[in-house]
Amino acid sequence: MQIDLTDILNHEGRKEEYSVPLELDAVKTGRESFPVLEKAPVNVEVIHTEDQVLEIKAASDVMVAVPCARCLETVKVPFHIQCDLKADMKLSEREREEESEELSCIADKKLDVDWLVHNEILTDWPIQVLCREDCKGICPKCGANRNQTSCGCDTAVPDPRMAAISDIFSKFKEV
Ligand SMILES: [Zn+2]
Ligand SMILES: [Zn+2]
Incomplete structure (x- = not known):
């Protein structure tokens, strides 16, 4: 108006x-x-x-x-x-x-x-909107809302040292 x-x-x-x-x-x-x-x-x-x-x-x-x-x-x-x-x-x-x-x-x-x-x-738009401070998000494997169900998927983060090594290998391949 x-x-x-x-x-x-x-x-x-x-x-x-x-x-x-x-x-x-x-x-x-x-x-x-x-x-x-x-x-x-x-x-x-x-x-x-x-x-x-x-x-x-x-x-x-x-x-x-x-x-x-x-x-x-x-x-x-x-x-x-x-x-x-x-x-x-x-x-x-x-x-x-x-x-x-x-x-x-x-x-x-x-x-x-x-x-x-x-x-x-x-x-005033917020940088990030969360439903709650500790929102568990969506399971990257099965897509379940982890606030509502515990789907039991293994989503353990790989060892960072191993991740670094695989990074080196993938860079090596690119060359
Ligand atoms: Zn949420
Ligand atoms: Zn899952």
Whole structure:
């Protein structure tokens, strides 16, 4: 959803508050897409502080489904969005984006709230998502979820010294 900033830009010192529904239904990180499970309306506050400078605050809570990095079970990851931007509307869109990529959510005097929230989620995106700290993952031999069953496969790691030797042999072969 977009908020039209034209009116507030005509009134220095004005402050507006909005509660807008979030339309976002998936978070896209590069090639992957993660479904949004739950979302709260976005509370947005816009203040025209002075001379075409806007202060924009936005807050929302979004729950995204992300597969566990080890066992692929769905994990509900909560994102608590809270951001505070300053946009100098005297600058061009490109100049603003050079200042901060976050400001790419403003174009043609409109604030794209979904875009803003999406970017904030990407900024907070965790490096690794696990269903639990000690997730045992998937058995590399039979594919069983080892949190649920103990399949009994022999997945002992080979002796590192032996691994080093076989590495040398395989390098030798490549030559
Ligand atoms: Zn897991
Ligand atoms: Zn197994």
